[in-house]
Amino acid sequence: MLPRLIPLVLLLRTLSTNGAKKGCGGTYTAARGILQTPNFPGPFNVPLDCEWVIDAQHMMETNSSIVVYLTQLFVFEGLTFTEYQHYGNGYNINPKIIHTVNETNISKIRWVQSFQSFLVIQLKLPSLESAHIRVLNKFLDVFGFNITYEINTGIVRPNSCTMMDCGFTGVCYDHYTKFTCDCFDGFAGPQCSEGPKSVCYNAGVP
Numbered sequence: 504m505l506p507r508l509i510p511l512v513l514l515l516r517t518l519s520t521n522g523a524k525k526g527c528g529g530t531y532t533a534a535r536g537i538l539q540t541p542n543f544p545g546p547f548n549v550p551l552d553c554e555w556v557i558d559a560q561h562m563m564e565t566n567s568s569i570v571v572y573l574t575q576l577f578v579f580e581g582l583t584f585t586e587y588q589h590y591g592n593g594y595n596i597n598p599k600i601i602h603t604v605n606e607t608n609i610s611k612i613r614w615v616q617s618f619q620s621f622l623v624i625q626l627k628l629p630s631l632e633s634a635h636i637r638v639l640n641k642f643l644d645v646f647g648f649n650i651t652y653e654i655n656t657g658i659v660r661p662n663s664c665t666m667m668d669c670g671f672t673g674v675c676y677d678h679y680t681k682f683t684c685d686c687f688d689g690f691a692g693p694q695c696s697e698g699p700k701s702v703c704y705n706a707g708v709p
Contacts, residue, residue: 527553540647590621
């Protein structure tokens with residue numbers, strides 16, 4: 504099971520796809536950018552098989568790397584990160600899986616780094632069961648992921664955050680110069696840990 508670090512978190516099993524957009528993935532060549540599932544933060548059509556390719560072949564210098572920051576990650580299976588020396592046009596050279604998201608490491612891994620020229624992120628989901636997190640009291644109800652990447656000189660920026668760091672009572676944002684937790688109403692503090700001592704469920708109705 505997903506580590507229950509915050510008792511407010513429920514993993515909901517749902518197959519709803521209302522409002523989902525078509526299409527996902529793509530190739531990214533800019534020095535930095537945002538990767539997200541279709542219709543984020545809403546639900547998307549399943550089954551899903553998407554591929555995001557970060558192509559850094561024209562920007563890689565000595566000690567350069569691709570870093571993906573897992574700021575808003577709500578998927579805990581079916582997501583893999585594979586690096587390649589070359590990828591595309593039928594020539595996929597030296598593939599190596601460097602990270603696979605699962606229920607255990609989703610709460611521990613903040614970023615993924617590759618020193619190769621290509622990083623391919625693949626998401627395969629038969630249903631939405633493992634791509635949906637909801638926090639009680641309507642604080643958070645989100646599907647998929649919204650993560651950032653950058654091609655840099657091999658240095659991982661410090662103090663990165665994830666939803667775990669924001670206590671599920673706030674959202675982690677990457678401003679490219681710093682990471683912050685944007686707290687929900689009634690919560691405060693660097694990690695949104697200052698707030699109501701109790702939560703009233705179902706509007707106080709038993």
